[in-house]
Amino acid sequence: MKYMLLIWNRPGFVEELAEQERNAIFGEVDEIMKELTESGELVGGQALADPSQTRTVRSVGGRAEITDGPFMESKEQFAGYLMVDCDSPERAAEIAASWPDVRRGVGVLEVRPVMDEAGTEM
Amino acid sequence: MTAADHTVEDLLRSLAPQVLAVLVRRHGQFYACEDAVQEALLAAAVQWPEQGVPEHPRSWLVTVASRRLTDEWRSERARRDREVAVALREPGYAAVAPPADEEPPAGDDTLKLLFLCCHPALTVPAQVALTLRAVGGLSTAQIARAYLVPEATMSQRIRRAKQRIEATGARFVLPSAADRDARLGAVLHVLYLVFNEGYTASSGPDLHRAELTGEAIRLTRELRRLLPDDGEVTGLLALMLLTDAHRAARTGPGGELVPLAEQDRSRWDRAAIAEGVALVTEALTWSPPGPYQVQAAIAAVHAEAPSAAETDWRQIVALYRLLARIAPNPMVTLNQAAAVAMVDGPRAGLALLAPLDADERTAGHHRLAAVRAHLLELAGEATAARATYLAAARGTTSLPERRYLEVRAARLAADR
Structure with a gap:
């Protein structure tokens, strides 16, 4: 079963950290990616650029209007995702819980099952 | 792919477990032998359609795979790759006669391989991947495409599975009489999972997955020939x-x-x-x-x-009763309820579903909601049926199932 782990955190929190702390976070991420690669669970993942580089597209009066900045003015922004293929929802949550943003309380991970193209007749 | 390519591929897939078994029996070292056989299969897939199938295809594969194996032992990777590339260009392989020590393939070999690949030390996805590669003769790329994951992910899954098997010290033998039923159960489970993966995907863009159905049937046929x-x-x-x-x-x-x-x-x-x-x-x-x-x-x-x-719903109800007795499972009860509804009416079916809300394996499961919605619809309770169809639609992670359940709900809304 595939799960997308959506990473939400407060933009800029990394800049405020001491260098040692920052390196520790990157080290933890490397460690998790290595573990997921070796177990054959990692399907993919990407980090997103700072929210200030976002452009939001919406329909205004039937025409697409493009504005700078994210759609939601929330404290936490979507920062990236991991895609894993693992045995159970519990395992997906366990991976999410090990992510540094969660462990340090600076962000949350949403665990979302990915829809399958296959199905059985009912 | 041309017809000739298909013939070669079919031949290679049926020879794969035999060749692997010959190597494992000679050398042990399942991990290295399995890699060597994969490389020999890839070489044959390139060469045979162009140059024709050798007179003794199994011997050709055993020879090439054995050479890969000894190269692996002798030299570092770069040199090995170069040598094999040269070896494969050498003429004369087609004329190689079967070595005297090579017994005709024993059916037991394929069986031993199946048991090894479905070893209880492995997770089920690992058993599936390894079975398809080592017994089914599929390449890692084909398996990855079928399971919609990157090739690197699948390759790592297979590598990890082989390491586990080596770590357990499992030998290339048939399981003991005491273990046999449980081990055979694991093999059948893996084959059925492969079948279902292909069957449920047999429409839409996932044609690679649909091929899994044929592969599962082929392997099960082979297993039936052996047992x-x-x-x-x-x-x-x-x-x-x-x-x-x-x-x-x-x-x-x-x-x-x-x-x-x-x-x-x-x-x-x-x-x-x-x-x-x-x-x-x-x-x-x-x-x-x-x-x-x-x-x-x-x-x-x-x-x-x-x-x-x-x-003949009466007969189906009787068979579900038998199934519930020999293999009790709430999913069986779910299907049984749907059948009972056809004999004794939807209320009788709904009554059978009630206890499933208290079973953690089915409580909140979209299949329970889907069957209940169907029975509510039959009972004429359109409003409740519609809400239950929508609950089932929210619960499934399958796109076609969600679409189907939403259509059922929408029809009930339109009827009112």
Whole structure:
């Protein structure tokens, strides 16, 4: 079963950290990616650029209007995702819980099952 | 792919486990042997369609794989790759006669391999991947495509599985009599999972996944040839054939799911049905009924009904009762309730579903909601049925199932 782990955190929190702390976070991420690669669970993942580089597209009066900045003015922004293929929802949550943003309380991970193209007749 | 490529691929897939077994018996070292066989298969897949199939194809593969193996032992990777590239260009391989020490393939070999690949130390996804590669002769790229994951992910999964097997010290032997039933159960489970993965995906863009159905049937046929006295192996083969017979009718022109009751039965595969019915009927005359045989028998009753309305629901209810007794499982109760509703009315079916809300395996499961919605609809409770269909639609992680359930809900809304 595939799960997308959506990473939400407060933009800029990394800049405020001491260098040692920052390196520790990157080290933890490397460690998790290595573990997921070796177990054959990692399907993919990407980090997103700072929210200030976002452009939001919406329909205004039937025409697409493009504005700078994210759609939601929330404290936490979507920062990236991991895609894993693992045995159970519990395992997906366990991976999410090990992510540094969660462990340090600076962000949350949403665990979302990915829809399958296959199905059985009912 | 041309017809010649297909013939070569079929041949390679059937030879793969035999070649691997020869190597493992000679050298042990399952991990290295499996890699070497994969490389020999890849070399043959390139060479044979162009240059023709060698006179002794199995010996050719054993020779090339053995050479890969000794190269692996002798030299570092770069040098090895160069040597094999040269070796493969050497003429004369086609003329190699089978070495005197090479026994004709024993069926036991494929069986031992299946047991090894479905070793209890492995997770189920690892058992599946390794079985498809080592026994099915599929490449890592093909397996990755079928399971919609990157090749690197699948490759790592297979590597990890092989490491686990080596770490357990498992040997290339048949399991002891005490373990045999449990181990065979794991093999059948893996084959059925492969079948279902392909069957449920047999429409839409996932044609690579659909090939898994044929592969599962092929391997189960082979297993039946090796274990003709096991009723459950025959039962599983019958179940696969009877299920796969619906393939052309189970989806509509837009890829939407068509439920059994609404399928165009003229599009069912009559040859597959005849074979499946004959297999399960015969097996049940001498074998104690196991879960696969009973499920196949249920599928056979459906298959033999000229129309949905003429289905022998009494017999199906009786078979579900038997299944619930030999393999108690809330999912069986779910199907049983749907069948009981056809005999004793939807209220009787709904009553059977009630206890499933307290079972953690089914509580909140979208299948429970889907069956309940269907029975509520039959009972004329449109509002409750609609809400329950929508709950089921929110609970499934399958796109076609969600679409089907939303359509059922929408129809009820339109009727009011």
